[in-house]
Amino acid sequence: MKHKNIAIFVPHAGCPYQCAFCDQHTITSQTELPDGGDVERICREAFAQIDDLSETEIAFFGGSFTAIPRAYMLELLDAAKPFAAQCKGLRISTRPDCISREVLDILRSYHVTAIELGAQSLDDAVLLANDRGHTAADVFAASALIREYGFELGLQIMPGLYGADAVSDQNTAEAVCGIRPDTVRIYPVVILQGTRLGELYTAGIYRPIPFAEMVQRVAEWCVLYRSHGIRIIKVGLHASEFVGSKALGGYYHPAFRELCAAYGFRAMIEAGITASHREKRQITVFVHPTCISQAVGQKCSNIRYFHEKYGISLTVVGDEAISPSAVRIAEESCKGGNDDDRK
Numbered sequence: 001m002k003h004k005n006i007a008i009f010v011p012h013a014g015c016p017y018q019c020a021f022c023d024q025h026t027i028t029s030q031t032e033l034p035d036g037g038d039v040e041r042i043c044r045e046a047f048a049q050i051d052d053l054s055e056t057e058i059a060f061f062g063g064s065f066t067a068i069p070r071a072y073m074l075e076l077l078d079a080a081k082p083f084a085a086q087c088k089g090l091r092i093s094t095r096p097d098c099i100s101r102e103v104l105d106i107l108r109s110y111h112v113t114a115i116e117l118g119a120q121s122l123d124d125a126v127l128l129a130n131d132r133g134h135t136a137a138d139v140f141a142a143s144a145l146i147r148e149y150g151f152e153l154g155l156q157i158m159p160g161l162y163g164a165d166a167v168s169d170q171n172t173a174e175a176v177c178g179i180r181p182d183t184v185r186i187y188p189v190v191i192l193q194g195t196r197l198g199e200l201y202t203a204g205i206y207r208p209i210p211f212a213e214m215v216q217r218v219a220e221w222c223v224l225y226r227s228h229g230i231r232i233i234k235v236g237l238h239a240s241e242f243v244g245s246k247a248l249g250g251y252y253h254p255a256f257r258e259l260c261a262a263y264g265f266r267a268m269i270e271a272g273i274t275a276s277h278r279e280k281r282q283i284t285v286f287v288h289p290t291c292i293s294q295a296v297g298q299k300c301s302n303i304r305y306f307h308e309k310y311g312i313s314l315t316v317v318g319d320e321a322i323s324p325s326a327v328r329i330a331e332e333s334c335k336g337g338n339d340d341d342r343k
């Protein structure tokens with residue numbers, strides 16, 4: 001059964017600061033805040049279309065949920081509560097400096113099961129440069145408290161921020177592994193019109209690293225997170241014409257995760273090239289059938305890469321026995337597998 005979120009956006013609600021990169025109205029394509037009646041209607045309509053609710057969560061995203069005025073927060077929770085009792089539960093996202101025992105007691109009584117913290121970076125200088133208004137210590141403390149209460153913990157990370165570099169982003173990724181959240185969302189920064197980051201970018205003060213380099217780094221962090229048992233539930237902002245039209249720079253791509261996956265397969269294949277492959281100018285790679293398009297790359301980018309760089313013809317074959325995100329490289333180039341699976 002596929003996991004499903006019923007997303008209810010509360011853009012910028014409760015945010016005590018205006019973070020340099022953020023425009024939730026653009027990201028969520030929504031300017032109005034929902035009231036309790038809206039929450040009830042959204043849940044009712046969504047529930048009517050879902051047969052099995054066991055993997056469904058109602059998710060409040062787009063603001064600092066635990067910092068919104070208490071009466072409004074309770075109005076939203078009251079409206080969602082009867083629905084949350086019939087499905088997997090409620091998921092909320094908030095800031096690390098807006099978590100306390102009092103807040104967690106309230107959330108627990110409303111069937112909240114998962115809390116995501118917008119951590120963005122674990123480098124205090126980067127947090128300061130981007131007007132976050134909290135420190136890395138807040139992330140560590142809030143994470144520990146959320147864990148103590150037994151909620152599922154998620155961290156949202158934003159590599160490539162103003163003031164970040166390869167070292168600080170790498171340190172953040174490693175520190176996240178030390179926290180061991182259940183999930184991460186990786187949102188490489190997208191520079192939006194109307195934000196302070198947009199101004200810095202337009203003035204030439206903020207110069208993000210090249211797109212391809214960010215793809216490579218994120219691909220490496222995905223491997224790192226997986227090796228620590230951390231589930232990656234999102235890579236890159238969701239595809240939206242609105243975001244696309246407001247993006248000045250940074251790393252907006254409707255299939256950013258696919259680009260990272262393709263890079264990951266390319267790196268694994270490249271590491272396995274032998275003298276025999278070079279001599280025969282051919283390499284056959286077995287991957288799980290669901291990963292064939294990622295191994296081939298968008299618009300056959302990996303096929304082209306090996307041809308142009310090594311003069312090697314890459315053949316990708318589906319094999320159920322290979323676990324997703326892994327490859328098996330034929331010792332010598334030979335035909336194998338089901339021709340129907342070939343690309």
Ligand code: SF4
Binds near residue numbers: 012023095
């Ligand atoms: S990043 Fe989070 S805390 Fe900052 S303005 Fe956006 S929604 Fe609010």
